[in-house]
Amino acid sequence: MTATSTKTSPPEPRRRRKNNPESVRADILAVATREFSEKGLSGARIDEIAEQTRASKRMIYYYFSDKETLYLHTLEAAYQKVRLQEAELDLDHLPPLEALSRLVRFTFCHHAKNPDFIRLVMIENIHHGRFLAQSKLIQSLNAGVIDALTNVYLRGVEEGCFREGLDPRELHWLISALSFFNVSNQHTFSRIFDWQQAAPENQRKLEEHVTDMVLRYVRPDEVTPQP
Structure with missing residues (x-):
């Protein structure tokens, strides 16, 4: 009787978990955005953020030092996201009216799709912009959007489709205000006036x-013919 020998494959080496610092940071910031936007700086807790991420509380402190630093980085990430998307609109290669229209539509849709961003801005206003003022990144990002809008406006004035005398910062304020209100006051406005503001057709x-x-605001004033 001959015994049949069975060959066993050697055990596979254990796969080591590879930590990707950028992925871990992005995960933390995504959860922190939700927590800070819902509960504010004072209400958010590092313990709760850690429970919802792949990172430990200790790791969060390793990357961001403390809760206020994490909040500041969350603000920076939110502004960076919108400004990077604005930069991809390719406004310089469009006629001025089309470029401005694209920017307005982008701003309106971005804010509608990112209510966390709106709430973060509202929370930072409660803090009188104290943390935003500490960030050179945010200041440089926001200067960039004014520069882009200025270029569109000056081209429009040169081509005669925009009226003279407008301040691009005020134009940006107007675009932001209309788009911001659509999100910030959506629930109260809908309830007060019994109107489904968030319904797709209304949006x-x-x-x-x-x-x-x-x-209409930027176009030259029409001259009424004299009788």
Whole structure:
């Protein structure tokens, strides 16, 4: 009787978990954005953020030192996201009216799709912009959007489709204000006036109205013919 020998494969080496610092940081910031936007700086807790991420509380402190630093980085990430997307609009290669229309529509839709961003901005206003003022990154990012809008505006004035005398910062304020209110006051406005503001068809109408209002604002005043 011959015994049949069975060959056993050697055990596979254990796969070591590879820590990707950028991925870990992004995960922490995504959860922190939600926590800070819902509970504010004082209400958010590092313990709760750690429970919802792949990182430990100790690791969060390793990357961000303390809760206020994490909050500041969360603000920076939120502003960086919107400004990077604005930079991809390719406004310099579009006619001025089309470029401005694209920027307005982008701003309106971005804010509508990112209510966490709006709430973070509202929370930072409660703190009188104290943390935002500490960030050179945010200041440089926001200067960039004004530069881009200035270029569009000056091209429009040169081509005669925009009126002279407007301040690009005030134009940016107008675009932001109309788009911001759509999110910040959505629930109260809907309840007060019994109107489903968030309904897709109403959002499409509002996007059209906001775009039309801004474009009418920048166009040259029409000269009424004398009788």
